Amino acid sequence: xxxxxxxxxxxxxxxxxxxxxxxxxxxxxxxxxxxxxxxxxxxxxxxxxxxxxxxxxxxxxxxxxxxxxxxxxxxxxxxxxxxxxxxxxxxxxxxxxxxxxxxxxxxxxxxxxxxxxxxxxxxxxxxxxxxxxxxxxxxxxxxxxxxxxxxxxxxxxxxxxxxxxxxxxxxxxxxxxxxxxxxxxxxxxxxxxxxxxxxxxxxxxxxxxxxxxxxxxx
Amino acid sequence: xxxxxxxxxxxxxxxxxxxxxxxxxxxxxxxxxxxxxxxxxxxxxxxxxxxxxxxxxxxxxxxxxxxxxxxxxxxxxxxxxxxxxxxxxxxxxxxxxxxxxxxxxxxxxxxxxxxxxxxxxxxxxxxxxxxxxxxxxxxxxxxxxxxxxxxxxxxxxxxxxxxxxxxxxxxxxxxxxxxxxxxxxxxxxxxxxxxxxxxxxxxxxxxxxxxxxxxxxx
DNA sequence: TAATATATTTAGACGAATCTAATAATTATT
DNA sequence: AATAATTATTAGATTCGTCTAAATATATTA
Ligand SMILES: [Mn+2]
Ligand SMILES: [Mn+2]
Ligand SMILES: [Mn+2]
Ligand SMILES: [Mn+2]
Numbered sequence: 001x002x003x004x005x006x007x008x009x010x011x012x013x014x015x016x017x018x019x020x021x022x023x024x025x026x027x028x029x030x031x032x033x034x035x036x037x038x039x040x041x042x043x044x045x046x047x048x049x050x051x052x053x054x055x056x057x058x059x060x061x062x063x064x065x066x067x068x069x070x071x072x073x074x075x076x077x078x079x080x081x082x083x084x085x086x087x088x089x090x091x092x093x094x095x096x097x098x099x100x101x102x103x104x105x106x107x108x109x110x111x112x113x114x115x116x117x118x119x120x121x122x123x124x125x126x127x128x129x130x131x132x133x134x135x136x137x138x139x140x141x142x143x144x145x146x147x148x149x150x151x152x153x154x155x156x157x158x159x160x161x162x163x164x165x166x167x168x169x170x171x172x173x174x175x176x177x178x179x180x181x182x183x184x185x186x187x188x189x190x191x192x193x194x195x196x197x198x199x200x201x202x203x204x205x206x207x208x209x210x211x212x213x214x215x216x217x218x
Numbered sequence: 219x220x221x222x223x224x225x226x227x228x229x230x231x232x233x234x235x236x237x238x239x240x241x242x243x244x245x246x247x248x249x250x251x252x253x254x255x256x257x258x259x260x261x262x263x264x265x266x267x268x269x270x271x272x273x274x275x276x277x278x279x280x281x282x283x284x285x286x287x288x289x290x291x292x293x294x295x296x297x298x299x300x301x302x303x304x305x306x307x308x309x310x311x312x313x314x315x316x317x318x319x320x321x322x323x324x325x326x327x328x329x330x331x332x333x334x335x336x337x338x339x340x341x342x343x344x345x346x347x348x349x350x351x352x353x354x355x356x357x358x359x360x361x362x363x364x365x366x367x368x369x370x371x372x373x374x375x376x377x378x379x380x381x382x383x384x385x386x387x388x389x390x391x392x393x394x395x396x397x398x399x400x401x402x403x404x405x406x407x408x409x410x411x412x413x414x415x416x417x418x419x420x421x422x423x424x425x426x427x428x429x430x431x432x433x434x435x436x
Numbered sequence: 437t438a439a440t441a442t443a444t445t446t447a448g449a450c451g452a453a454t455c456t457a458a459t460a461a462t463t464a465t466t
Numbered sequence: 467a468a469t470a471a472t473t474a475t476t477a478g479a480t481t482c483g484t485c486t487a488a489a490t491a492t493a494t495t496a
Contacts, residue, residue: 025443027442035483038486041444046483098326102324245472253453254454254455256455256456258474276460
């Protein structure tokens with residue numbers, strides 16, 4: 001079954017919201033797809049008709065199994081394209097999101113299969129997020145953010161939650177990227193800030209807000 | 219200025235029709251974009267408002283300079299993507315058109331710049347059609363079809379006009395592709411058919427219809 | 437629990453792109 | 467030049483995705 005670009009964007013956003021906020025509201029979804037709540041309601045009815053979501057008016061909604069599969073398929077495409085853009089075309093990891101947002105809607109199955117192969121079947125995108133395989137299976141990595149990870153242990157940055165350009169700017173300033181190795185020296189209770197040590201760099205302190213968005217393999 | 223996918227498809231089709239049929243009619247255009255003449259009329263008005271075509275009701279229309287630039291930009295994207303699909307992903311030349319038809323609408327300038335570079339700035343797509351450079355400049359090759367090319371001279375197939383799957387099937391059967399070397403032995407006046415000789419293959423006869431669609435460097 | 441605040445849905449409209457059927461203009465043919 | 471055939475345009479709908487404003491349901495809190 002084929003879906004419109006709008007439908008795909010809604011589905012994908014519901015998936016993401018479900019992961020982080022587990023209760024998905026019309027208002028949250030509206031913000032995610034950059035539209036108004038009224039438009040969301042309209043779309044929810046369509047998605048329900050197509051059996052992509054479970055939805056009763058005035059109640060929060062969830063993806064059906066079918067909806068979940070569709071979401072994973074779009075996310076797979078999005079992340080494979082991001083990987084392509086960074087690894088083959090030399091884009092920086094903070095430049096690829098908007099382009100992948102378009103590319104993810106190209107419909108050819110065969111294209112994605114071949115792209116996946118061309119890229120040597122990567123498991124993680126440039127932001128450290130897992131790329132679902134063609135069956136929607138995701139390679140799960142146990143990870144903890146800097147507010148939860150253990151002290152004095154070698155950590156490897158594995159993904160960044162908030163991928164806004166503001167966040168990515170700050171990361172660049174700290175010389176932090178996917179794969180960066182660091183140790184946590186100390187956590188400060190007063191403001192939740194965290195002192196970290198990266199290889200040859202002087203110690204640095206990151207805010208709690210930032211720490212919560214930086215995930216590491218443990 | 220950004221254009222919708224529909225607008226881009228119309229513009230591109232007008233460009234192509236202008237090249238081959240030089241008088242572009244609403245009916246022809248309707249067939250090319252797979253729609254009805256009434257819809258074409260509606261779109262023509264929009265394109266005129268955006269100064270992409272010269273159009274007076276009931277008269278035939280042409281692209282403006284601006285329209286021409288837009289067309290060349292889309293064609294550039296289409297052909298670069300086709301080149302990518304064949305050279306990097308291993309698609310056959312008869313499998314890429316439909317996919318490029320979608321990819322050509324991805325909007326990022328930077329993406330195309332980098333793709334072009336990644337592909338080593340190719341001048342011709344897998345069907346032998348020239349790829350406009352970023353300024354819309356096209357590398358022109360003098361070529362003649364098999365109904366017009368000289369006899370007994372070494373010819374190199376440089377492009378195929380009709381790129382329907384039927385045509386491409388037939389070409390495969392004859393072992394003819396871009397770059398194939400051949401000589402014309404004889405042309406038959408009765409039906410316009412042409413006897414050709416390809417390197418190690420036995421002589422073969424192609425129909426006039428086919429001959430007119432196979433272009434060679436001379 | 438009743439009042440208030442917040443979130444969601446409906447009603448009604450709009451722009452884009454399409455369609456069919458009817459009409460009008462152009463072109464070709466007697 | 468008049469008629470017939472062809473082609474193009476308009477009129478009126480439809481579908482999709484969106485909007486604002488009004489109405490309604492749910493959640494909060496006094
Ligand atoms: Mn998208
Ligand atoms: Mn990503
Ligand atoms: Mn297209
Ligand atoms: Mn081509």
